[in-house]
Amino acid sequence: MENITELKVAPLTESRFVKPLRLHYKQDDIPKVWDIIQCHASVAVVLFNITNQTLVFVRQFRPPVYFSALRRAQGQIEPGSEINLCAANPKKGITLELCAGIVDKNKSLAEIAQGEILEECGYEVPIGNIRQIQTFPSSVGVGGESATLFYAEATSDMRKGKGGGVVEEGELIEVVEMSLTETRAMMNQPEVTMPPMALYGLSWFFMNKMSLT
Numbered sequence: 297m298e299n300i301t302e303l304k305v306a307p308l309t310e311s312r313f314v315k316p317l318r319l320h321y322k323q324d325d326i327p328k329v330w331d332i333i334q335c336h337a338s339v340a341v342v343l344f345n346i347t348n349q350t351l352v353f354v355r356q357f358r359p360p361v362y363f364s365a366l367r368r369a370q371g372q373i374e375p376g377s378e379i380n381l382c383a384a385n386p387k388k389g390i391t392l393e394l395c396a397g398i399v400d401k402n403k404s405l406a407e408i409a410q411g412e413i414l415e416e417c418g419y420e421v422p423i424g425n426i427r428q429i430q431t432f433p434s435s436v437g438v439g440g441e442s443a444t445l446f447y448a449e450a451t452s453d454m455r456k457g458k459g460g461g462v463v464e465e466g467e468l469i470e471v472v473e474m475s476l477t478e479t480r481a482m483m484n485q486p487e488v489t490m491p492p493m494a495l496y497g498l499s500w501f502f503m504n505k506m507s508l509t
């Protein structure tokens with residue numbers, strides 16, 4: 297997963313996933329501008345295996361996270377810049393996340409969450425086991441797109457496949473099941489490789505589903 301080679305940076309001219317835009321507006325009659333990245337809404341799922349009492353996560357290489365580590369190590373990187381991959385270990389680009397996905401299909405948010413649980417984690421969870429927790433804006437400084445968090449309970453016999461994402465789409469995902477004790481210990485670390493929505497989802501889980509000790 298962390299065997300990253302031949303990384304190059306190019307200007308973005310068109311993308312299925314993101315579009316940089318500049319907004320011009322007036323606030324209290326004062327002209328202002330704000331640069332944004334338009335992108336898809338998303339869903340994420342706190343997935344709890346009630347048979348094993350484990351939380352189910354996905355581990356994957358996130359190019360933007362690695363790029364940020366490279367920039368911290370190497371300084372500004374422009375399109376065409378020489379990139380020294382030894383400056384930062386590609387492991388720095390590996391995150392632990394909730395099962396998640398973009399809203400790019402004409403399905404309900406719960407159905408999209410259900411599809412991601414199967415694709416990424418291999419569990420076939422009935423829609424009735426998937427409960428919406430909350431919707432909120434994410435990346436408010438640049439994106440602001442809507443993110444919806446779900447909670448789903450699974451049993452071990454609902455595991456029908458390995459998960460791992462859609463190979464044809466180039467997804468390379470490792471399913472990680474962690475005990476509640478391991479999860480709490482990870483959450484208490486001063487630095488984690490987990491995005492805020494996942495940390496929030498876990499806090500919700502421990503507050504609402506498990507009594508905090």
Ligand SMILES: Nc1ncnc2c1ncn2[C@@H]1O[C@H](COP(=O)(O)OP(=O)(O)O[C@H]2O[C@H](CO)[C@@H](O)[C@H](O)[C@H]2O)[C@@H](O)[C@H]1O
Binds near residue numbers: 340398467
């Ligand atoms: N910017 C990009 N450039 C190139 N290919 C891309 C891309 N974004 C997605 N893809 C492709 O689309 C596939 C499917 O993406 P998903 O719907 O599983 O979203 P992902 O889990 O990556 O992020 C989800 O989860 C994280 C949080 O955990 C959210 O931040 C995010 O908005 C949400 O989609 C990816 O494997 C990749 O092939």
